[in-house]
Amino acid sequence: MSTIDEVIAAGRAQPGNREPDAGKTEPVIYCDRLVRIFKVSGVEVQALQGLDLSVGAGELTALVGASGSGKSTLLNILAALDLPTGGQARVAGHDLLTMRGAERVAYWRHTVGFLWQQTGRNLFAHLTAAENVALPMRLAGLARAQRRRRIAEVLDMLGVADCAGKRLAQLSGGQQQRVAVGVAIANQPSVLLADEPTGELDDQAAADVFAALRTANSETGATILIVTHDSSVSEHVNRTIAIRDGRISSEVLRGTETGADGSAAQVAVQYAALDRAGRLQLPPDYVEALDLRERVRLGLEPDHVTLWPGQVRGSGDGRQLPGSDGQP
Ligand code: ADP
Ligand code: MG
Numbered sequence: 001m002s003t004i005d006e007v008i009a010a011g012r013a014q015p016g017n018r019e020p021d022a023g024k025t026e027p028v029i030y031c032d033r034l035v036r037i038f039k040v041s042g043v044e045v046q047a048l049q050g051l052d053l054s055v056g057a058g059e060l061t062a063l064v065g066a067s068g069s070g071k072s073t074l075l076n077i078l079a080a081l082d083l084p085t086g087g088q089a090r091v092a093g094h095d096l097l098t099m100r101g102a103e104r105v106a107y108w109r110h111t112v113g114f115l116w117q118q119t120g121r122n123l124f125a126h127l128t129a130a131e132n133v134a135l136p137m138r139l140a141g142l143a144r145a146q147r148r149r150r151i152a153e154v155l156d157m158l159g160v161a162d163c164a165g166k167r168l169a170q171l172s173g174g175q176q177q178r179v180a181v182g183v184a185i186a187n188q189p190s191v192l193l194a195d196e197p198t199g200e201l202d203d204q205a206a207a208d209v210f211a212a213l214r215t216a217n218s219e220t221g222a223t224i225l226i227v228t229h230d231s232s233v234s235e236h237v238n239r240t241i242a243i244r245d246g247r248i249s250s251e252v253l254r255g256t257e258t259g260a261d262g263s264a265a266q267v268a269v270q271y272a273a274l275d276r277a278g279r280l281q282l283p284p285d286y287v288e289a290l291d292l293r294e295r296v297r298l299g300l301e302p303d304h305v306t307l308w309p310g311q312v313r314g315s316g317d318g319r320q321l322p323g324s325d326g327q328p
Contacts, residue, residue: 003255026093028191028223029055029078034087036073036246047073048084049246052275055225057190060217062226062233065243071227074243075195078225079114080104092190109140113184113222115177115194115213122180123168129155129179130164136186154182157219158212174205178212185216192216192224203232210236242283248273249281 036048047070055061065071076082077089080096089096092111099107116122123132130151137147155161158178163171171179177197184192194213198206210226214236217224226233234240234252241251250272257267272280282292290309299306 003257025057026090027054028057028059028092029053029225030088030090031074031078032088034074034077034089035085036070036077036082037085047246048077048087050087050275051243051247052273053241053248055223057223058217058221059239060214060224060226060237061239061241062228062237063241063243064228064231064233067229069243070246071229071243072195073246075193075225075227078191079112079193080107109136110187111189111191113187113189113192115180115184115192115197117196117199119168119173119176119180119200122183123176125168128165128167129160129171129175129182132179133182133186136183140187142187150186151182154186155179157215158182159208159215172205173201174208177201177205177209181209181212181216185220185222188220188222190222192222194224194226194228196228196230197226198228198230198233206230206232207236244281247275247281250283 031051031053034048034051034053035046038045038047049070051070051074053074063071063074073082077084077096078091080091080094080099083097091107094103094107094111114122123129124135127135133151133154134147137150142150151164152161155164158181160175160178160182163175163179168176180197181192184194192213197213198209201209210233213224213226216222226237234254238254239251240254242249250270252268252270254266254268256264258264270283272282274280286292291311292309293311295310297308297310299308
């Protein structure tokens with residue numbers, strides 16, 4: 001686990017809502033005001049409503065959100081399986097809006113690895129674990145000896161070396177998904193996208209899969225984005241981004257902080273996403289805790305902004321009036 005200062009200094013404190021600064025390393029995953037509108041029998045569904053996202057090289061990030069918030073829509077776009085209605089999306093230097101043909105095939109083969117919720121979409125049931133991991137390498141034209149070495153390396157790294165000769169039916173759900181992580185990283189992609197990889201698993205198996213993804217991240221340096229509604233994922237990643245109504249709403253960064261006595265403590269810092277227009281969404285628990293409604297009162301301090309409930313104490317009729325004493 002990195003220190004909180006490292007996590008924040010790595011620029012992860014800023015949800016991507018602007019062009020990457022000149023001179024800085026380009027984020028591996030970059031979305032700018034991404035919009036995806038689906039039309040179903042004449043009715044429009046706005047699945048993504050101007051989503052900004054920036055993920056740096058080698059980050060292990062979780063994207064969490066309620067059902068229908070747009071997680072799979074985003075992942076399908078990042079996987080180059082769907083096109084956005086508007087906005088920009090780039091992954092590892094590829095422009096996802098203009099990418100076609102041979103570039104897209106190379107993107108699927110070498111740049112990104114996928115992990116889906118249903119094992120049937122990740123693995124072939126009639127092949128063994130080792131044969132499944134070999135398949136993407138065969139498609140990429142890797143020699144047999146290299147394939148064999150990589151299969152052993154990958155299955156061992158993910159704690160499923162004993163599964164090499166077994167077929168799907170002989171493996172537990174958690175083992176299947178860990179083998180699937182192996183398939184996804186076989187060709188050493190720079191990005192791994194996982195959509196609800198633990199959706200069909202119990203708590204222990206889910207923890208094993210998250211741990212395998214963490215290992216894949218630290219051992220291969222791949223940038224990993226895990227989409228999930230399983231909040232236990234936050235124990236396994238440094239950065240958890242929340243998506244609400246097709247937009248990034250907030251994120252939590254975790255790391256260790258060393259006290260004056262040298263003791264290390266886990267700390268989590270919460271951030272709200274701020275878009276170009278200055279819009280931010282407060283987390284629902286903050287809104288409820290202070291019964292914030294309709295509008296809030298703002299104050300600008302030299303290095304921070306204050307925010308109070310907009311209702312004036314004792315106004316009785318619930319009307320919101322400005323304070324006259326300069327105090328909340
Ligand atoms: P999540 O993965 O967070 O549960 P989705 O991205 O699947 O959410 O869906 C976001 C919204 O877009 C939902 O309202 C969903 O019904 C709608 N949606 C997703 N895919 C399609 C589609 N192919 N056609 C029509 N509506 C869709
Ligand atoms: Mg989904």
